[in-house]
Each structure stands twice: as C-alpha cells, then as structure tokens.
Amino acid sequence: MANSYWVEPDLNLVKELKALGGDTLKRCFQCATCSVVCPISPEEKPFPRKEMIAAQWGLRDKLVGNLDVWLCHQCNDCSAYCPRGARPGDVLNAVRAYSIKEYSWPSWAGTMVANPKRWWLLLGIPVAIFLVLLGAGGHLNIPDGEIEFAKFFPTLLVDAIFIPLTMWIMVAFGVGITRFLTDIHKNALADGRAKREDLNIPDFLRTFVCTLPTILRHSKFSECSTNKDRYLAHILVMYSFIGLFVVTNVFFVALYILDIPGPYSQLNPVKILANVSGIGLLVGVLLMISNRLKDREANVSKGGYFDWSLIILILGLVLTGGLSQLTRLAHVPGLAYPMYFVHLVFVFCLFAYLPFCKLAHLVYRTVAMTYSRYSEREPCE
Ligand code: SF4
Ligand code: SF4
Known part of the structure; x- marks a missing residue:
C-alpha cells in the first residue's frame, strides 16, 4: 500500500506567500513544464512543480526546511515557459522570504522586517538612536x-553602535542557520535523500570549502538562459560588498592598532578600493533595477517588497556614501554632515536587518548548497 500523508493545509501560509510576491501560485495546473525547463533541477525529485503544489495546499512542512527552495537561483526560466503565468520563480522567492522570517531570531525582528507597513519603523529606529546619542554628546x-565626519559623529560613537550590532548579527544568524540546517537535514532523512545519517560539522565545513568556487563564480547563474543579465548584476554587487568589507576592516586596524586616523587621501590604495567598490555597487544595483523592470514588463517576475526594499536600501546606501564624499570634497558642510548622518542610517539598516532581509539569502543559500554536496546530492567541484 502506498504511504499515506495527513494533509494539514495552513491557509495563512498561502495568504502570506501571496503577499510576499507569490500571488500567482493558484494559477498553477501542475503541468510540470517548469521542472523540465529548470536548468539546475535534478532528475530525481525535481523542482519547482512539487513546491508549487505544496504552496497551493499550504503545506508548510513541505516548504520550510526544503533544500530545493534554496537551490533555486530565481533565474525565472521556469516562469518564462509556464503556460499559466503562475511565475514559479516568484513563488519560490516568496517561500524563501517566508522561511527567513520563520527562522528569524528574535522572531519579532523577522516579522517586523518582512512587514511592508513597518518600513518607517525600520528607518525610524536608527534615526532615533543617533539623535539621542548625538544630542547627549552635544554633537x-x-x-x-x-570637514571631518569624526567631528560630527565621533568614531568611538560609531564603533560603540556598530560593534555590538555586528555581534547581534552573528548571534541572530547563528540561531537562524542552526534551525535551518537541522530542518533540512531532518527533511532530507525523512525523504530518503540524505546519503548520510549524521550531521558532522567538521565534515560539513570541509564541504563548504569545495562549494566556495561555485559561489564565488556564480556558476549556477550561467546555466540560466532567460535571465543571463542577472549574472553581471549579482557578481558586481557581491564583489563590491566584499571590497567594502575589506576596506572597513583595514580602516579599523589602521585606526585602533596602527593609530592612523582619517580622513585618508583619495590616492590611498584602500580608499581607491573603497571608491571602486562603491561604483561597482552602484552599477550592480542599477542593473538589478533595470533587469527587474524588464522582467516586470515581460510578466516573468514581479518581485515583491522583500526584493525592492533591499534594492532601495543598497541604492540609498551607495548614493548617500558617494554624496557624503563629494560634498566633503566640495567643502559644503551644510550638506556633507546631514548626508553622512543619512548614510549611517542606511548602514545601520543594512547591518541590523541583515539576518532578516533578502540579503540573508547569501548565508541561507550557501548553507543549502553546502548541504546539497555534503549529502552527496551534487558532486563537489
Ligand atoms: S508552475 Fe506553471 S509550468 Fe509549473 S507546473 Fe504549474 S502551470 Fe506548469
Ligand atoms: S527560477 Fe530558475 S532556478 Fe528557480 S526553479 Fe525556476 S528555472 Fe529553476
């Protein structure tokens, strides 16, 4: 006799997926074209058709903790070929947004970041914190x-805010990822897809090393045909963020260990890296906007609040960073200092909400891709 499965539909899940950009999920009539055309779907238990069925039925346990949802790179080849306009690429994106919220710790932070009606609160929190701290210090x-930004926003104050924030991000990610990894392993065992019973962390970390080249080259994106333009945008954004991460750490060492305070010359190699990364980020995010608008026009992908809020956040971050510098070099203190304040608000938002916003997919997808190789579903490079 075939295995029986007790169906417990979660109607709220269906509503939430629709609100997160998967509003077309009910159009699916399960023809499976999407699973056939997906360039990275495996032959055994392919996606995304089975996820479309689970989404229509509100089967939470078939979606949250589902490895395949994270192996999808939202190239939208499936959506371009779907005969019903059900946009499976967007539905899987909505499932990822929902999963990030579900794994969030603390859960209220995930709920707040995912709620389009709370965007003003997300911006208001850093504004209030900064105003109180600057006011208390007479700044x-x-x-x-x-013009020296440290005269307005003392470096010690910046670090007093951002160092605890970095620790908070690490703890929040740590909890979220532990829950996620436990779930995908449990589900893979239940599905009979896990080739290994144990979840051995040192082995898992070794597998991460062999997964890294795929991530750094974004090789999965090059398998897409419909949306190849997304490759360049993603590569630019990823390497620009890596560049800015390096710059932040070098300046931190320069200030606190080598005792070399800023502002630094525009010809300083680290400053050049910062400027090049800033320009790369701007070009990358503008390409993302252009690609998304094209997808919208072609009805391939609509994107939702989760996608657009991150794009706007990165755009705000890079524009205010560039304008802070330009107005400082042009000696316009009345514009430079307020611009720097707004820039720090965007930096705060990107940091504080990182484990709960769309950017968290960087970490979740990395874990999923590593697990796929760890469980021997895909070979290591
Ligand atoms: S999402 Fe579209 S292509 Fe995929 S099974 Fe449903 S109707 Fe078919
Ligand atoms: S969006 Fe791309 S990777 Fe994701 S399921 Fe569709 S075809 Fe596959």
Whole structure:
C-alpha cells in the first residue's frame, strides 16, 4: 500500500506567500513544464512543480526546511515557459522570504522586517538612536572648520553602535542557520535523500570549502538562459560588498592598532578600493533595477517588497556614501554632515536587518548548497 500523508493545509501560509510576491501560485495546473525547463533541477525529485503544489495546499512542512527552495537561483526560466503565468520563480522567492522570517531570531525582528507597513519603523529606529546619542554628546550641530565626519559623529560613537550590532548579527544568524540546517537535514532523512545519517560539522565545513568556487563564480547563474543579465548584476554587487568589507576592516586596524586616523587621501590604495567598490555597487544595483523592470514588463517576475526594499536600501546606501564624499570634497558642510548622518542610517539598516532581509539569502543559500554536496546530492567541484 502506498504511504499515506495527513494533509494539514495552513491557509495563512498561502495568504502570506501571496503577499510576499507569490500571488500567482493558484494559477498553477501542475503541468510540470517548469521542472523540465529548470536548468539546475535534478532528475530525481525535481523542482519547482512539487513546491508549487505544496504552496497551493499550504503545506508548510513541505516548504520550510526544503533544500530545493534554496537551490533555486530565481533565474525565472521556469516562469518564462509556464503556460499559466503562475511565475514559479516568484513563488519560490516568496517561500524563501517566508522561511527567513520563520527562522528569524528574535522572531519579532523577522516579522517586523518582512512587514511592508513597518518600513518607517525600520528607518525610524536608527534615526532615533543617533539623535539621542548625538544630542547627549552635544554633537547636534554643524562643526566649524575643515570637514571631518569624526567631528560630527565621533568614531568611538560609531564603533560603540556598530560593534555590538555586528555581534547581534552573528548571534541572530547563528540561531537562524542552526534551525535551518537541522530542518533540512531532518527533511532530507525523512525523504530518503540524505546519503548520510549524521550531521558532522567538521565534515560539513570541509564541504563548504569545495562549494566556495561555485559561489564565488556564480556558476549556477550561467546555466540560466532567460535571465543571463542577472549574472553581471549579482557578481558586481557581491564583489563590491566584499571590497567594502575589506576596506572597513583595514580602516579599523589602521585606526585602533596602527593609530592612523582619517580622513585618508583619495590616492590611498584602500580608499581607491573603497571608491571602486562603491561604483561597482552602484552599477550592480542599477542593473538589478533595470533587469527587474524588464522582467516586470515581460510578466516573468514581479518581485515583491522583500526584493525592492533591499534594492532601495543598497541604492540609498551607495548614493548617500558617494554624496557624503563629494560634498566633503566640495567643502559644503551644510550638506556633507546631514548626508553622512543619512548614510549611517542606511548602514545601520543594512547591518541590523541583515539576518532578516533578502540579503540573508547569501548565508541561507550557501548553507543549502553546502548541504546539497555534503549529502552527496551534487558532486563537489
Ligand atoms: S508552475 Fe506553471 S509550468 Fe509549473 S507546473 Fe504549474 S502551470 Fe506548469
Ligand atoms: S527560477 Fe530558475 S532556478 Fe528557480 S526553479 Fe525556476 S528555472 Fe529553476
């Protein structure tokens, strides 16, 4: 006798997926074209048709903790060929957004970041914190003389905010990823897809090393045909963020260990890396916007709040960073200092909400891709 399965539909899940950009999920009539055309779907238990069925039925346990949902790179080849306009690429994207919220710790932070009605609160929190701290330190004025951002927003104050914030991100990611990894392993065992019973962390970390080249080259994207343009945008954004990460750490060492305070010359190699990364980020995010608008026009992908809020956040971050520098070099303190304030608000948002926003997919997908190789579903490079 075939195995029986007790179906417990979660109607709220269906509503949430629709609100997160998967509003077309009910159009699917299960023809399986999407699973056939997907360039990275495996032959055994292919996706995304089975996820479309689970989404229509509101089967939470078939979606949250589902490895395949994270192996999808949202290239939208499936959506382009779907005869019903059900946009399976967007539905899987909505499932990922829902999963990030479900794995969030603390859960209220995930709920707040996913709620389109709370965007003002997300921006309001850093504004309030900064105003209180600057006011308490007597810094709520435009300093005289040569423009130095540290005169307005002391470096110690910046670090007093961002160092604890970095720790918070690490703990939040740690909890979320542990829950996620436990779930995908449990589900893979239940499905009979896990080739290994144990979840051996040192082995898992070794597998991560062999997964890294695929991630750094974004090789999965090059398998797409419909949306090849996304490759360049993603590569630019990823390497620009890596560049800015390096710059932040080098400046931290320069300031606290080598005792070399800024501002630094524009010809300083690290400053050049910062500027090149900033330009790369701007070009990357503008390409993303252009690609998304094209997808919208072609009805291949609509994108939702989760996608657009991150794009706007990165755009705000890079524009205010560039304008802070330009107005400082042009000696316009009345614009440079307020611009720097707004820039720090965007930096705060990107940091504080990282484990709960779309950017968290960087970490979740990395774990999923590593697990896929760890469980011998895919070979290591
Ligand atoms: S999402 Fe579209 S292509 Fe995939 S099974 Fe449903 S109707 Fe067919
Ligand atoms: S969006 Fe691309 S990777 Fe994801 S299921 Fe569709 S075809 Fe496959």
